[in-house]
Amino acid sequence: MDSHPPPTPSLDSLGVLADASARAPHTLELASRHLDSSLVDVLGILGFDESYVSARGSYLYDAAGRAYLDFHTGEGFASLGHNHPGVREVLQAVLAADLIDGVQIHYSPLAGMLAEALSQLLPEGLDAVFFASTGAEAVDSAMKFARAASGRPRLLSCDSGFHGVTLGPLSLVGDEFFKEGFGPLLPGCARVRFGDLERLEAELAAKDVAAFILEPIQGRMVTLPPPGYLHAAQELCRRYGTLFVLDEIQTGLGRTGSWFALEQWDLQPDFVLVGKALSGGYMPVAAMVTRREIFQKAVGTLERSYVHQSTYGRNRLSMAAGLATLRIIERDRLLEHVAHVGAIMRDGLTELQTRYEMIKEVRASGMMIGIELGAPSTRVARINWRLIHMASEGLFPQLIVIPLHRDHGVITMAAGKNDVIKFLPPLTLSESEAGSFLEALDAVLAECHTSSSRNLAVVRDIATTTMRRRARAKLK
Numbered sequence: 523m524d525s526h527p528p529p530t531p532s533l534d535s536l537g538v539l540a541d542a543s544a545r546a547p548h549t550l551e552l553a554s555r556h557l558d559s560s561l562v563d564v565l566g567i568l569g570f571d572e573s574y575v576s577a578r579g580s581y582l583y584d585a586a587g588r589a590y591l592d593f594h595t596g597e598g599f600a601s602l603g604h605n606h607p608g609v610r611e612v613l614q615a616v617l618a619a620d621l622i623d624g625v626q627i628h629y630s631p632l633a634g635m636l637a638e639a640l641s642q643l644l645p646e647g648l649d650a651v652f653f654a655s656t657g658a659e660a661v662d663s664a665m666k667f668a669r670a671a672s673g674r675p676r677l678l679s680c681d682s683g684f685h686g687v688t689l690g691p692l693s694l695v696g697d698e699f700f701k702e703g704f705g706p707l708l709p710g711c712a713r714v715r716f717g718d719l720e721r722l723e724a725e726l727a728a729k730d731v732a733a734f735i736l737e738p739i740q741g742r743m744v745t746l747p748p749p750g751y752l753h754a755a756q757e758l759c760r761r762y763g764t765l766f767v768l769d770e771i772q773t774g775l776g777r778t779g780s781w782f783a784l785e786q787w788d789l790q791p792d793f794v795l796v797g798k799a800l801s802g803g804y805m806p807v808a809a810m811v812t813r814r815e816i817f818q819k820a821v822g823t824l825e826r827s828y829v830h831q832s833t834y835g836r837n838r839l840s841m842a843a844g845l846a847t848l849r850i851i852e853r854d855r856l857l858e859h860v861a862h863v864g865a866i867m868r869d870g871l872t873e874l875q876t877r878y879e880m881i882k883e884v885r886a887s888g889m890m891i892g893i894e895l896g897a898p899s900t901r902v903a904r905i906n907w908r909l910i911h912m913a914s915e916g917l918f919p920q921l922i923v924i925p926l927h928r929d930h931g932v933i934t935m936a937a938g939k940n941d942v943i944k945f946l947p948p949l950t951l952s953e954s955e956a957g958s959f960l961e962a963l964d965a966v967l968a969e970c971h972t973s974s975s976r977n978l979a980v981v982r983d984i985a986t987t988t989m990r991r992r993a994r995a996k997l998k
C-alpha cells in the first residue's frame with residue numbers, strides 16, 4: 523500500500539493551520555466537548571478513534587504516516603479520491619479571480635455552465651436546475667416544487683429509502699429509527715415497499731400524490747430494484763399524474779458505471795437529485811434538476827421569484843468544484859474505469875462467497891457494492907451470532923469492519939441496523955488497490971471462520987459490554 527502521506531502544508535499568516543496542527547493530538551477530546559460526543563464514544567468502542575491527519579487519492583493517513591485505504595469516501599462524497607489535484611487547481615484559480623458571491627441579484631456564468639452541463643448529461647427536457655448545499659436540501663426542494671407544481675398534497679417514498687435527515691426529507695426516510703423523538707414529521711407522507719407495484723398503484727390511484735420519490739438503487743443496503751420495477755413505477759406515475767423523482771445523490775455521477783443509474787433502465791423522470799460526488803470531494807453542493815414547465819409552475823411568476831432561495835446555493839467554489847468534477851470524470855474516462863474495476867471487485871467478492879459461508883449475498887452496480895452476512899452453520903458460531911444480534915442489530919458486520927481497519931488499514935462501513943457492509947471506494951480506485959482490498963477481506967474472513975477467532979472475541983466483548991450497560995441503564 524501507498525505509505526507516502528502528502529507533504530506538510532504551508533501555513534497561513536493567521537495561524538489557523540499551525541493551531542490545528544498543534545491541537546491535533548486532542549482532536550477527539552475537542553470533538554467530544556463541542557461536537558457529537560456520542561459518535562466519538564462509538565468510534566472509541568469500535569477502535570476507529572485514530573486521528574487522520576491528511577488524505578490523498580484513495581488513502582487517509584494517520585500521524586505516524588500509516589495509510590488507510592478508504593472504501594467509505596463519505597458515502598461517495600470523495601468519489602474522485604481525496605484532494606484531487608485537478609479540482610484543487612480549478613478552486614485555487616477561481617479564488618484568485620476575485621469573483622462575486624452572496625449577492626442574490628447576481629448570476630455567475632459558472633452556475634449557468636454547471637446547470638447546462640448537468641442537463642446535457644440527463645434525459646432530454648431536464649433543463650431547469652436549483653442549486654443547494656446539501657443532498658437533503660435538494661430533496662426538500664423537490665418535495666416543495668412537486669407540491670406546488672401539481673397542486674397535490676401527498677408525497678410517497680419507499681421503505682428502507684434514505685433521503686437525508688432535515689425535517690422534510692426525514693419524513694420520507696424509510697427506517698423508523700432515524701425518526702424517533704423528532705416527530706411530528708410532515709403530514710401527507712407515506713411509504714410503499716421498494717419493488718411493490720400493487721401497493722404503489724393503490725396509493726397513486728387516489729390522484730392526490732404530488733410525487734413518488736425514490737433512489738433507483740437503495741443506498742443504505744445496496745438494494746437493487748427488481749427487474750422491470752422502475753420502468754413500471756414510472757408508468758404508474760404518468761398514468762395517475764404523479765411526478766416521478768429519482769434521488770441519485772448517491773448513485774449519480776459515475777458511481778454505478780454510467781453518468782446516472784437511470785440510464786440502465788432508460789428512465790425519463792420528472793426530477794433528478796444530485797449531490798455528494800458533485801462536490802469533487804471539496805465543496806458542499808447539490809442540485810435539483812427538473813423540467814422547465816414544472817419549475818415555472820412552482821415558482822415561475824414575478825411574485826414567487828424569491829420564495830425558494832439558498833444563500834450558498836450557487837457559490838462560486840461549489841459551482842467550480844462541480845464543473846471540475848464533471849470534466850475530470852469525462853477526461854479520465856472514469857465511467858469505463860468504474861465498470862471495469864467494479865466488475866473485478868464484484869467477481870472477487872463472488873469468489874470469496876464460494877469459500878466463506880459468512881457471505882450470504884453480494885450486491886453490486888459499478889462501484890456501489892454491498893455484502894450481506896448470513897448466520898453461520900456450526901452450533902457454537904450460531905450461539906455467538908445470536909448473542910451479538912441480541913446486543914445490537916448492526917453489530918455483527920463489525921466482525922469484518924473492525925479487523926479490516928485495525929489489521930489491514932482498510933476503511934469500510936456497516937450499513938446500520940442490519941448485516942450489510944458497504945463498499946464505496948473512490949471511482950479512481952486502481953486494479954491493484956482493488957486487489958489489496960480483496961486480499962485483506964480474504965484474510966479477515968479466513969480468521970473469522972476459525973474456531974478460536976480473535977475477531978469474534980472482540981465483537982462478543984462489545985456485545986456483552988453493550989448488554990451490561992443496557993441492563994445498568996434500566997436499573998437506574
Ligand SMILES: Cc1ncc(COP(=O)(O)O)c(C=O)c1O
Nearest residue numbers: 656657658684685686741771772
Ligand atoms: C440517496 C441520498 N439522498 C440524500 C442524502 C442526503 O444528503 P446530505 O447528507 O448531503 O444531506 C443522502 C446522504 O447519504 C443519500 O444517500
